[in-house]
Amino acid sequence: MEALWNAVSTGTAQAALPAFFPEAAYVQLKAIGNAQADFSGRLVTEYEEDVSAAHQLLGSDAEAARFVSVNVNGNYAHWVPPGVCYNSVGYFEVPNSRVVYSINGLVSSFGIASMISWRGEWYIVHLGAILRSGSGGEVDDPQSGPGSPTYSSTC
Numbered sequence: 024m025e026a027l028w029n030a031v032s033t034g035t036a037q038a039a040l041p042a043f044f045p046e047a048a049y050v051q052l053k054a055i056g057n058a059q060a061d062f063s064g065r066l067v068t069e070y071e072e073d074v075s076a077a078h079q080l081l082g083s084d085a086e087a088a089r090f091v092s093v094n095v096n097g098n099y100a101h102w103v104p105p106g107v108c109y110n111s112v113g114y115f116e117v118p119n120s121r122v123v124y125s126i127n128g129l130v131s132s133f134g135i136a137s138m139i140s141w142r143g144e145w146y147i148v149h150l151g152a153i154l155r156s157g158s159g160g161e162v163d164d165p166q167s168g169p170g171s172p173t174y175s176s177t178c
Contacts, residue, residue: 027074027122027147028090034078036071043070044139044146052141054111066148069160073151076160077122077133084126091130094121095138096172108178115140116148118175119163132170134163137177153178 030039049066050058081088100117103110120135136149151161164170 024090024093024122027150028124030074031077031122032081032085032088032090034075034085036074036078039070039074039147040067042147043067044141044148048141048146052110052112052114054106055109069155070147070150072160073162074160076151076162079160080133080162080165081124081126088124088126091123091125091169093135094123094132094169094172096120096174099172099174100140101177103177116177117145118177119173121170121172123169129167130169131165131167133165134170136163 024042026041027039030036044066046059046062049062052058053061055061078085095117097117099119100115102113103116104113105111117138117140118136120138121132122135123130123132125131135147136151136153137147138145139148140146151163155161
């Protein structure tokens with residue numbers, strides 16, 4: 024989460040890649056043709072666009088923004104079995120966690136659409152949205168205050 028926050032607060036999307044689901048894991052996980060091209064051509068591009076959109080959310084006081092916490096509701100973690108969402112293997116997923124930050128004492132937050140556990144480590148796989156509403160980056164449910172994680176199903 025330190026890598027994600029560093030990227031959001033500075034607007035340097037590449038800095039968020041250590042928090043992102045690894046390419047080798049994605050290629051192993053997905054039961055689609057040319058998963059490697061999908062990873063680099065779609066998934067990473069969307070993640071970087073979402074990091075940039077989150078940076079824009081901070082506005083002109085981005086330098087004053089301070090990371091407070093990430094709120095994850097472990098009760099929403101669930102097993103996604105093989106065959107669901109075009110996956111060849113199962114994994115644990117947790118939806119809609121919250122990145123909480125403050126700017127000049129005012130607390131705000133935005134969502135992490137989906138995180139996946141892979142070999143005991145949690146990674147962001149979708150920051151702004153799982154299903155996109157259009158092109159460009161998205162910020163998942165920005166709110167004044169810390170917000171609350173919410174449940175949603177997979178895919």
